[in-house]
Amino acid sequence: MKSGYGKSDQTFLRNYNIRKVRTILREEGPCSRVDLSVKANLDKKTITNIINEMLKNGEVEVVSKSSNGAGRPKENLALNGEYSRCIGLDIGGTHITGVVLDFTGKVLCEHNIDVVNNDSDILFQLCDLVMEELLEKSKLSIDEIDKIGIAFPGHIDIRTGRTVLSENIQGWDDLPILDIFTEKYGKEVMANDCSRLMALAELRYGAGNDERNIIVFDLGLGIGCGIVINRKIFPGSTGMSGEVGHTIVKVDGSRCTCGRNGCIEALASGWALSKQAMDLLKNNESPMLSKTINKNTMIPTTKEIVLAAKLGDDKCIQLLKNAGRYVAIGIINSISIINPSKVIIGGRLIRDNDIFYDEMIKTVKKDAISELIKDMKIEVSALGDLATAIGAATQCFEEFFEYE
Numbered sequence: 303m304k305s306g307y308g309k310s311d312q313t314f315l316r317n318y319n320i321r322k323v324r325t326i327l328r329e330e331g332p333c334s335r336v337d338l339s340v341k342a343n344l345d346k347k348t349i350t351n352i353i354n355e356m357l358k359n360g361e362v363e364v365v366s367k368s369s370n371g372a373g374r375p376k377e378n379l380a381l382n383g384e385y386s387r388c389i390g391l392d393i394g395g396t397h398i399t400g401v402v403l404d405f406t407g408k409v410l411c412e413h414n415i416d417v418v419n420n421d422s423d424i425l426f427q428l429c430d431l432v433m434e435e436l437l438e439k440s441k442l443s444i445d446e447i448d449k450i451g452i453a454f455p456g457h458i459d460i461r462t463g464r465t466v467l468s469e470n471i472q473g474w475d476d477l478p479i480l481d482i483f484t485e486k487y488g489k490e491v492m493a494n495d496c497s498r499l500m501a502l503a504e505l506r507y508g509a510g511n512d513e514r515n516i517i518v519f520d521l522g523l524g525i526g527c528g529i530v531i532n533r534k535i536f537p538g539s540t541g542m543s544g545e546v547g548h549t550i551v552k553v554d555g556s557r558c559t560c561g562r563n564g565c566i567e568a569l570a571s572g573w574a575l576s577k578q579a580m581d582l583l584k585n586n587e588s589p590m591l592s593k594t595i596n597k598n599t600m601i602p603t604t605k606e607i608v609l610a611a612k613l614g615d616d617k618c619i620q621l622l623k624n625a626g627r628y629v630a631i632g633i634i635n636s637i638s639i640i641n642p643s644k645v646i647i648g649g650r651l652i653r654d655n656d657i658f659y660d661e662m663i664k665t666v667k668k669d670a671i672s673e674l675i676k677d678m679k680i681e682v683s684a685l686g687d688l689a690t691a692i693g694a695a696t697q698c699f700e701e702f703f704e705y706e
């Protein structure tokens with residue numbers, strides 16, 4: 303090639319431009335060809351070619367026409383949700399939540415099952431149940447689903463597709479999770495860490511939508527975070543970034559599931575709170591908790607601890623405040639490292655848990671470097687309990703878009 307500009311370069315550029323146009327349509331809603339030409343900084347001929355191709359394969363549709371009285375009416379174009387639909391499954395230690403997401407990012411339906419026994423075999427069966435419910439609610443057949451996205455509470459080696467370690471699901475260590483789900487449902491499957499996918503959902507559709515650098519803290523049975531740098535999820539070199547729950551904040555503190563001592567997760571996560579509350583019960587230190595707890599299990603859940611605290615139990619109030627302070631240390635340290643414009647707090651641990659949340663925010667504001675948080679926002683997740691499942695489905699669509 304004389305120009306040094308080959309066919310593969312042209313194909314690359316064309317695909318890049320198509321992804322750019324899709325992203326504008328998704329983020330800004332219906333646009334005319336003229337609007338797209340301006341926003342994508344592409345000439346009208348290129349836009350016309352791209353739109354013709356997208357109309358032909360059904361990924362965009364004309365949603366309205368507008369006229370200013372002169373010439374041909376302008377056609378307003380939008381992405382067609384039915385072009386592709388994916389399922390997202392958030393598999394947690396306490397729940398399996400699923401959504402069907404369409405090409406525009408709309409949640410078509412959701413389904414949740416609370417998990418009491420998080421043994422590996424039962425979880426696989428519960429995933430089947432959630433899948434069946436989602437297909438029934440959305441009135442879609444499995445053939446109409448393009449991909450399945452899994453959010454997993456533990457490490458997945460992105461190079462091999464195998465789980466490395468699952469602290470909150472028994473028996474899911476060193477599992478070829480991608481192969482298992484691909485064989486199970488006959489679909490292409492993508493999987494990633496649950497906190498990272500929560501961050502992806504908040505970035506694309508939630509509280510992080512207008513930001514470039516954010517940290518999303520996922521507080522639940524375990525503790526993790528998703529890091530976004532320049533509007534891109536930062537996975538780390540082997541996909542194990544964001545393990546804020548396993549940063550040590552108390553030398554010689556409680557034993558953690560990772561085998562070390564004093565991690566935030568061992569002091570302030572959902573499972574750590576249950577363990578601490580069990581000690582209170584054993585020592586008869588919390589009369590209120592012995593009334594709010596489920597007598598069948600005798601393992602206090604965060605919900606039951608929060609209830610006892612709300613009913614005035616001093617020990618439970620103290621336990622939640624301490625946990626809030628430890629998580630705050632993790633947030634403060636992360637802010638010092640990343641310098642985000644916004645911190646987003648999500649996960650089931652903060653649900654109706656004002657005592658914990660208020661103490662955590664108070665500590666961050668008091669102890670973080672003031673220059674770093676002067677203009678930084680801190681907000682609760684906009685997508686709530688669905689965030690991770692939405693992120694799980696969103697990962698399946700990422701290759702279609704170009705976020706800059």
Ligand SMILES: [Zn+2]
Nearest residue numbers: 548558560565
């Ligand atoms: Zn740990």
